[in-house]
Amino acid sequence: MSESFQLRVNDVEYPLSVDQGRNLLGVIRTEIGLTGTKEGCDDCECGACMVLIDGQPVNSCSYLAVQAQGREITTVEGLAEGDELDRLQRNLLEVGGVQCGFCTPGMLMSATALLAEHDDPSDDEIRIGLSGNLCRCTGYARIIEAVRRTADGA
Amino acid sequence: MTSTIDATTGDTPRFVRADGPDKVTGSGRYTADLTLTGMLHAAFRYSDHSHARIVRLDTAPARDMPGVFAVLTQADVPDVHYGPSVADRTLFANDVVRYEGDVVAAVAAVTPELAAEAAAAIVVEYEPLPIVTDVEAALDPDSPLVHAGWADYRSGDVRDRNSASYSSITKGDVDAAMANADEIVRSRYVADASHGAPIEPRAVVAEWEGDHVTIWTSTQVPYDARAGVCETLQLPTNRVRIIVPHLGGGFGGKCGFHFEAHVAALARVAKRPVRLKFSRAEEFLVPDRRREGMVIELESGVMRDGTIVARRGRAILDNGAYTADAGFFPQVAAMHIAGPYAIDHVAVEAHIVYTNKQPSGSIRAPTAPQACWAAESHTDEIADRLGIDPVELRRINAVDEGRVGPSGQTYGEIGLRRCIDIAPGLVGYGDELPDDEAIGVAIGWWPSFSVPSGAIVKLDDDGYGQIVTGAQECGTGAVMTLRQLAADELGIEPERLRMVYQDTSVAPFDLGATGSQTLFNNGRAVVAAAAQVAEQLRQLAADRLEAAPDDIVLAEGAAHVAGTPDRSIAIDELARIASGGELLIGHGSGTPPAAPELSGSSCIGDNGMAAWVAPQFSCHAVRIRLDRDTGVVRVLHVGAAHDSGTIINQIGALGQVEGGVMMGIGQALTEGTRYDDEGRQRNAGLLEYKLQTCADAPPITTEFVQIATAGAGPRGAKGLAEAPNVATAAAVANAIAHLVGRPVRHLPMTAERVWTAMHRTAEQEAAS
Numbered sequence: 041m042s043e044s045f046q047l048r049v050n051d052v053e054y055p056l057s058v059d060q061g062r063n064l065l066g067v068i069r070t071e072i073g074l075t076g077t078k079e080g081c082d083d084c085e086c087g088a089c090m091v092l093i094d095g096q097p098v099n100s101c102s103y104l105a106v107q108a109q110g111r112e113i114t115t116v117e118g119l120a121e122g123d124e125l126d127r128l129q130r131n132l133l134e135v136g137g138v139q140c141g142f143c144t145p146g147m148l149m150s151a152t153a154l155l156a157e158h159d160d161p162s163d164d165e166i167r168i169g170l171s172g173n174l175c176r177c178t179g180y181a182r183i184i185e186a187v188r189r190t191a192d193g194a
Numbered sequence: 195m196t197s198t199i200d201a202t203t204g205d206t207p208r209f210v211r212a213d214g215p216d217k218v219t220g221s222g223r224y225t226a227d228l229t230l231t232g233m234l235h236a237a238f239r240y241s242d243h244s245h246a247r248i249v250r251l252d253t254a255p256a257r258d259m260p261g262v263f264a265v266l267t268q269a270d271v272p273d274v275h276y277g278p279s280v281a282d283r284t285l286f287a288n289d290v291v292r293y294e295g296d297v298v299a300a301v302a303a304v305t306p307e308l309a310a311e312a313a314a315a316i317v318v319e320y321e322p323l324p325i326v327t328d329v330e331a332a333l334d335p336d337s338p339l340v341h342a343g344w345a346d347y348r349s350g351d352v353r354d355r356n357s358a359s360y361s362s363i364t365k366g367d368v369d370a371a372m373a374n375a376d377e378i379v380r381s382r383y384v385a386d387a388s389h390g391a392p393i394e395p396r397a398v399v400a401e402w403e404g405d406h407v408t409i410w411t412s413t414q415v416p417y418d419a420r421a422g423v424c425e426t427l428q429l430p431t432n433r434v435r436i437i438v439p440h441l442g443g444g445f446g447g448k449c450g451f452h453f454e455a456h457v458a459a460l461a462r463v464a465k466r467p468v469r470l471k472f473s474r475a476e477e478f479l480v481p482d483r484r485r486e487g488m489v490i491e492l493e494s495g496v497m498r499d500g501t502i503v504a505r506r507g508r509a510i511l512d513n514g515a516y517t518a519d520a521g522f523f524p525q526v527a528a529m530h531i532a533g534p535y536a537i538d539h540v541a542v543e544a545h546i547v548y549t550n551k552q553p554s555g556s557i558r559a560p561t562a563p564q565a566c567w568a569a570e571s572h573t574d575e576i577a578d579r580l581g582i583d584p585v586e587l588r589r590i591n592a593v594d595e596g597r598v599g600p601s602g603q604t605y606g607e608i609g610l611r612r613c614i615d616i617a618p619g620l621v622g623y624g625d626e627l628p629d630d631e632a633i634g635v636a637i638g639w640w641p642s643f644s645v646p647s648g649a650i651v652k653l654d655d656d657g658y659g660q661i662v663t664g665a666q667e668c669g670t671g672a673v674m675t676l677r678q679l680a681a682d683e684l685g686i687e688p689e690r691l692r693m694v695y696q697d698t699s700v701a702p703f704d705l706g707a708t709g710s711q712t713l714f715n716n717g718r719a720v721v722a723a724a725a726q727v728a729e730q731l732r733q734l735a736a737d738r739l740e741a742a743p744d745d746i747v748l749a750e751g752a753a754h755v756a757g758t759p760d761r762s763i764a765i766d767e768l769a770r771i772a773s774g775g776e777l778l779i780g781h782g783s784g785t786p787p788a789a790p791e792l793s794g795s796s797c798i799g800d801n802g803m804a805a806w807v808a809p810q811f812s813c814h815a816v817r818i819r820l821d822r823d824t825g826v827v828r829v830l831h832v833g834a835a836h837d838s839g840t841i842i843n844q845i846g847a848l849g850q851v852e853g854g855v856m857m858g859i860g861q862a863l864t865e866g867t868r869y870d871d872e873g874r875q876r877n878a879g880l881l882e883y884k885l886q887t888c889a890d891a892p893p894i895t896t897e898f899v900q901i902a903t904a905g906a907g908p909r910g911a912k913g914l915a916e917a918p919n920v921a922t923a924a925a926v927a928n929a930i931a932h933l934v935g936r937p938v939r940h941l942p943m944t945a946e947r948v949w950t951a952m953h954r955t956a957e958q959e960a961a962s
Contacts, residue, residue, distance in 0.1 A: 041338060069227075070229075074220065075223065075224075075227035076220015076221065077220070077221070078217070078224070078393075078394070078442070079226065079395075080393045080395065080474065081395075081474040081879070081880050082473065082474065082952055083474065083880070083881070085474070085879065085880035085881050086393055086474075086880055088393055098612035111748075114217075115220065116219065116220035117219065117220045117221075118908030119218075119219070120219050121218065125215065125218065125219070129218040129219065132218055133210045133211070133215070133218060134210060135845075136671075136845040136846065136848065138211065138214050138217050138218060138669065139443070139669035139671065139849055139853065140392070140394065140440075140441060140442050140443035140444075140669030141213070141214075141216070141217030141218075141222060141394070141440060141442065141669070142224065142392070142393045142394040142442030142443055143393045144217050145220050146941040148218065149405045166888075167888045167889045167891065168888075168889055170888040171887040171888045171889035172887075173885065174393055174880065174885050175393070175887065176390075176391060176392055176393050176443050176445065176853070176857070176885065177669045177849070177853045177889070178849055178852060178853050179444055179849075179852030179853045179854075179855060179857075179891060179894060180852075180856065180858075180888045181852050181891060181893065181894055182849060182852070183888070184850075184888065184891070186931065
C-alpha cells in the first residue's frame with residue numbers, strides 16, 4: 041500500500057509517495073535519484089548500501105523507507121562541501137584506498153560514523169568499525185590508513 | 195602497516211586516479227545506476243535441474259500477463275553454438291539443461307517483480323538425466339556424458355567425451371630420472387571451487403535505435419562482449435556499441451561474453467530499453483565464471499643435496515557444464531604444477547572435465563592459486579623429507595638467468611632469486627616464534643600477455659588533450675596510469691589529459707581488463723600514439739626555434755632546444771598554432787613482443803601457454819597463529835616480494851599486491867563453494883561464502899624487484915594484477931603445515947579441516 045511522507049536526505053526534504061514495503065535503499069536510488077549508495081547484496085552482508093541515519097551507520101537495503109521519516113539521512117553525496125572533498129574522501133584517494141569504487145560509498149559512511157564517535161580510534165577500532173563493509177580490491181590496508189590519517193588531522 | 199611512502203623518493207605520492215573523485219562523491223555511474231525512459235526489467239527462468247532434458251516448454255502463461263513485453267527462448271534467437279575454445283553452448287538451454295544456473299527463458303516486463311513473476315509462470319517439464327559431479331569419475335569411460343554431442347562441437351582443443359580440453363608438457367626422461375632419484379615424494383591435494391565475488395553484481399542495459407543497439411554493461415572485456423553479441427545475434431560489429439560505465443570490480447568474473455545478447459534480444463522484441471540486474475545469489479550461481487575445483491597429484495624425484503630431478507604431475511580441473519574460456523586452463527595448470535623450477539625431467543598433464551555444475555572461467559590468475567598451493571605444499575613436503583630448509587630448497591631449484599624451466603624456456607635476467615631472498619625476511623623468517631606461530635613461504639609465477647591493442651591521443655587548441663583507448667578499467671588503476679605514460683611523452687602534466695574509454699564505437703580494440711595486460715599492451719599503444727603527437731610538436735617547435743626536430747625536448751609544458759632551456763616555446767602555444775593547420779592527433783598500436791622459443795620439450799594440446807613473455811615472479815612469506823583448540827588460523831603478517839618489472843605507478847602497484855594477497859588469504863582459509871550431491875551450490879551468499887573483512891586484514895609488506903626484462907612492456911613494466919594472487923594460499927598452507935605437522939590437503943583450509951588434520955593418526959595420513 042502506498043504512503044505519502046517526507047524524507048530528509050543530505051539536508052533536503054523529499055516528498056514521496058511509495059509503497060510501505062519499500063526499502064530505504066531503493067527509495068534513495070530510484071525515487072530520490074541519488075545512486076551513490078550501492079546495492080551489493082540486498083541482504084546486509086556487504087555494506088555497500090550503508091547510509092547514516094541520525095549519524096548511525098545503517099544498511100539501507102534492510103531498513104524500511106517509512107521508518108526513516110523525521111530522521112536525518114546522510115548519503116555519500118552529502119559528504120563533500122560543494123566541490124570541496126571532505127578530508128576523509130581526499131585521504132582515501134591520496135593513499136590509494138579506492139580501486140573499483142563500488143564499496144567506497146558505504147565504506148565512507150561507516151568511516152564517517154566511526155570518526156564522529158572516536159576522534160582518535162585505534163587501528164583495531166578502525167578494523168572493527170569497518171568490518172561490516174566488504175572490499176574485494178584493496179586488502180583494506182589503505183582504507184585503514186586513510187581513516188588513520190583523517191583522525192590524525194590530515 | 196605498510197607505508198605508502200614512495201621508496202625511491204621518500205615522498206608521499208600525490209597521484210590521484212582520474213576516476214577517483216567520481217567514486218568518492220557518488221557521482222560516478224555504474225551500470226545498475228542507469229535508467230532509460232520506458233525501460234523494462236529483465237528476469238531469467240533458470241533450470242530446475244542440474245541435468246535434464248526439456249520435454250515441454252510453454253511460455254504462454256508469461257506472455258499473457260499484462261505488462262510483459264517479451265518472452266524469449268532459444269527458439270527466438272539464431273541457432274548459434276558459441277564458446278571461445280569449445281562451441282558448446284547456446285544463449286538459452288536448448289533441449290538439455292546442464293547446471294542449476296542454465297538460462298531456459300528470459301522475460302522483459304514493466305517492473306522487476308512482474309518480470310520475476312512471469313519467469314516463474316513459464317511451464318517447463320523435464321526428464322531428469324544422470325548428474326555428473328565428480329571430476330575423477332567423469333573421466334571414467336563409462337561415465338554419463340554432460341554433452342552427448344561433444345564430438346560435433348567446433349573446437350581446436352584436444353578433447354575426449356567429458357574431457358573438454360587436455361594438455362601435457364614433457365621434457366627429458368622422467369621414468370629414468372625417478373629410478374635414479376634418492377627419494378620419491380608423492381602428494382595428492384584437492385581444491386574446492388571458489389568465486390571472484392566482485393562487490394558489484396553485474397548489470398546490463400540495452401537500447402535499440404533502428405538497426406543498431408547500445409549496450410551498457412558491467413564487463414571487463416567490452417570488445418569480447420561485442421563479439422559475443424555479434425556472433426549470437428548475427429549482427430555486424432558496427433551495429434553493436436558496448437559502453438561500460440564505472441565497473442565495480444571483476445577479478446575475472448566479468449571477463450567473457452555473458453548476458454549482453456540476452457538483454458539486447460529482449461530489448462529488440464520489446465521495442466523498449468531493458469535492464470538486467472543480478473542479485474547476489476545470481477552473481478554466485480549463474481555466470482560461467484567460478485574458480486574451478488581441482489584434484490592435483492604430484493610426484494617428485496629428488497636428490498639428497500636438494501635437487502629436484504624429476505616431476506610427474508596430473509591435475510584434473512572441474513570445467514562445469516560449459517567451457518567458457520577455460521580451454522587454455524590445462525596448460526596453465528600444468529605449468530603451475532611443474533612450478534618455476536629448473537627441473538630437467540618433467541611429465542605434467544591436465545584435463546578440464548565437464549560436470550553438471552556452474553561453468554568455470556578466468557578468475558584472477560586462473561588455475562594458479564590452487565595449483566601453486568598444491569605444488570608449493572609439495573615443495574615443503576620435499577624439504578621436510580630431505581631435512582633441508584624450505585627457503586634454501588627453493589633457492590637450489592628455482593629458475594634463474596640461464597637456467598631452463600619445466601617447459602624448455604631459458605630465462606634472461608629475472609628476479610625470482612631476489613624475491614626468495616627478500617620475502618622471508620620481511621616477516622622475520624628465522625626468528626624465534628611463539629609455539630602457536632609459524633611462517634610459511636611459497637614462490638609463484640605468471641606470464642605477461644602479449645596481444646594487440648590500440649589508442650588515439652589528441653591535443654586540442656588549448657593544450658589539453660584526450661587519450662581515446664579501448665582499455666578497460668576494472669579498479670586496478672591500470673587505465674589511470676596510461677595518462678602518466680602519454681604525459682611523459684608530451685612533456686605535459688598528466689592532469690592535462692582526459693581518458694575517453696570503455697566505448698567500443700569510439701576507441702580501437704583492446705583485449706580488456708584481463709590477463710593483467712592493460713599497461714603491458716595498451717601502454718605500448720598509448721606511448722606509440724603519444725609519440726606521434728610528440729613528433730608533431732617537435733616539428734612545430736623546430737620550425738619556430740630554428741633547430742632540428744631531434745634536438746627538441748618536450749618537458750614541463752614547453753618545447754625547448756636540448757642544452758638551451760631558454761630557447762623554448764610553450765606547448766599551449768604549439769597547440770594553438772597546430773589548430774590552424776595539421777591537427778595534433780596520433781594513433782598507435784605497437785608490435786606485441788613475440789613469445790620466447792622453447793627447446794627440449796613437447797606439448798600436447800598446446801594453447802601457447804607454455805612459452806611466457808616477460809614472466810613475473812613472486813615469493814610470499816606469511817606468519818600465522820593457530821588456535822589449537824579450534825583450528826582457527828589468523829594471518830598476522832604477509833611479506834610479498836615481486837618481480838613485475840618496472841613499477842610505473844607505485845601506489846597502484848602496492849594496491850594490486852595487497853588486494854591479491856588478501857584474496858589469497860580468503861582462498862586459503864574461508865573461500866570455498868560447497869555443493870550438494872546434485873551439483874547445486876549450498877553457500878551462494880556472502881554470509882555463507884566468507885570473504886575476508888577489514889577485521890581480518892593483516893599488515894602486508896611489499897617489495898618490488900625491478901630489473902630489466904626482455905620482451906617487457908612500456909619502460910620495462912610487466913603485468914601485475916594477477917601475480918599477487920598466486921602464492922599466498924600456498925604460503926599460508928606451509929605455515930599451517932609447520933604447526934600441524936602435516937599438510938592440510940583440502941583447500942580452503944577451514945578451521946574444521948585444520949582441526950581434523952591435527953587429529954589424524956599417522957595411519958589415516960598414510961592412507962590419504
